[in-house]
Structures are given as structure tokens and as C-alpha cells.
Amino acid sequence: MSEEKDEGQKAEEIKAEEIKAEEIKAEEIKAEEIKTEEIKAEVEAKAAAELPQSPAEAPATAVDAEREAKLKAAAEARAARAAAKEPANAGGAAPEGAVDAEREAKLKAAAEARAARAAAKEAANAGGAAPEGAVDAEREAKLKAAAEARAARAAAKEAANAGGAAPEGAEPPPEPSPKQPELDAAAKLIRSLVHEEALEDAYINEMSRHMPTIIVKNEHWAATAELLKRHEELHFTYLRNVSGVDYETHLEVVYHLVHLESRRELAVKVKADRSDPVIASATPVWATANWNEREIYDLLGVTFPGHPDLRRIMMSDDWVGHPLRKDYEPLDSEV
Structure with missing residues (x-):
């Protein structure tokens, strides 16, 4: 137990x-x-002790310098605008540097140009000579240089055709354009099938990718347009664009044609009298011309007989004048 x-x-x-x-x-x-x-x-x-301080406790150098600079610049700009505005309201002059110098220069140049055109127009109406300085010297120099260059090329071409030497100082003839045969073929057909003097000029526009360019006399444009589209060797069935230009001495309409199969291109220019600009409509031949010709009629005042619906397309029907003309004077300068 x-x-x-x-x-x-x-x-x-x-x-x-x-x-x-x-x-x-x-x-x-x-x-x-x-x-x-x-x-x-x-x-x-220990880790918390090694972490950076909070933004509130961070030193002044931690502030975004770029943002501070932007805020400062904005404040200075506001102050400058306010300083410029106060003297204007008080009838005084704005402080130096407050006025936009470039804008002032542009306004002054525009005013001088308008005054020069007005003076030239008055002198022309009065049958007198335009005052000194009224003619655009730069434009005159360019026209003179272009004329001299054409004359030099023509002299060099004549000398080459005659087998002689080019005159002293003449530029050597340029290399023929790869599109020169296209231009020659088109010009030959127009001269033989439309009229011997249907073309005012035919040349290669080297500045526009060697664009073959012809200037058709106004009275032969309708027949030339039909030929350019219908003839089997030309066959420019596509009208890519139509544009209008005011050269002050005359108005010009440019038609840009394309051969869709071969991608060949041709620029056709037709000139019109500036006082009564009339050019036969291309709309019956190329329907693309419809709205383009309406725009040129609206903004430049060119009339296109044969157009099916020639009326303004941008400005109102009661609008006075044509805004893209270089002598256009708006009723309200602020519009």
C-alpha cells in the first residue's frame, strides 16, 4: 500500500x-x-532618425528654385503691365521698356507702306510721277535682277544654238532639267492644236522640284484646258489645286494638274487684267475647280464665265471689296 x-x-x-x-x-x-x-x-x-525631414522642417535650399523663379517672373510681368496701364489711364507716357517695340515697329512700317501706296495711287490718278520712295525698292531690285538673269540665259542659249561662244560675263547655260522633254511635248501640242501663240511662256520652275510650267494667254485658256485633259498624250485628268495671286500689276490664277497614271505634273498660269479680271472657268473641264474658283472670286474678285454657281463662299453677299487684294482697305481696321 x-x-x-x-x-x-x-x-x-x-x-x-x-x-x-x-x-x-x-x-x-x-x-x-x-x-x-x-x-x-x-x-x-534608427531608420526614422536617418529619414529626411518633413517639407515643413526642410531647410530653405529644399524649395523648388525653378518654381520660385517662375513665380517671380510672373509677378514682375504683372507689375510691368500694371505700370504701363496706370500712365495710360492717367494720360501719361508708359515707362521705358513697357511698350512692345516690335509691335510698334510693325505698326509704323504698315502705316508708312499704306501712305506710300496712297501717294503713288494719287500721283498715278493725277498723271504725275510717284513721290520718291513710294516705289518698293526691294521689289524693283528683284525684278531687275530677274530680268537681267533671263536676258543672260537667253543670250547664252542663242550663242549655244548658233555654235558660238557665250558673250563675256554671261552665265553658263544650266544643265537641262530631267522634265524638260515633258514641258516641250506639252508646249508643242498646245501651239499646234490650239494656237501658235497660245502660250506666253513655258519654263521649268527649278524652285518647285523642276515643275513644268506654262503661261497660257487668257483668250486661249478654255481651249487649252480641254486639250490638256482630253488629249491622249497629255491626259491631265486630275486638277489638284487652284490658287490666285495679286501681283499688283495684274492678277494670276494657277492650276496644278496631275497625270494620275504616270504622276506627271504641270502648272498652268493664266493672267487677268487687274481692273476687270475675267478668266474662263475650268469647272466644266475639272469639277474640282468649282469651290476653288468661288474662293478666288470671293477674295480676289476674279470673275469666271462658265462657272455653274459663281457666288461668294467665305464672305457675306453684301461684303464690300476682296480681302486678299493688296489694295484692300477694310471699313473697320479692327476687323
């Missing part, structure tokens, strides 16, 4: 020791967890 008691007591002691061991182990685990938390907190505190 006493042996059973000893065994039971021993078992209880063993169990108590196991429980105590488990409690010790739990305390050790808890201690480790506490230590881990302390280490983690220490690491986080």
Missing part, C-alpha cells in the same frame, strides 16, 4: 516538474519575443 503511495507521489512530482519546465520554457520564449520587439523598435527608431 505504501509502495503504491510512493509511486503516486513520484508521478505527481514528475508531472509538477514537467509543468514547471513548460512554464520556464514559456517565460524564455516570452523573453525572446520581448527582446525581438525591443530590437525591432530600436531598428525602426
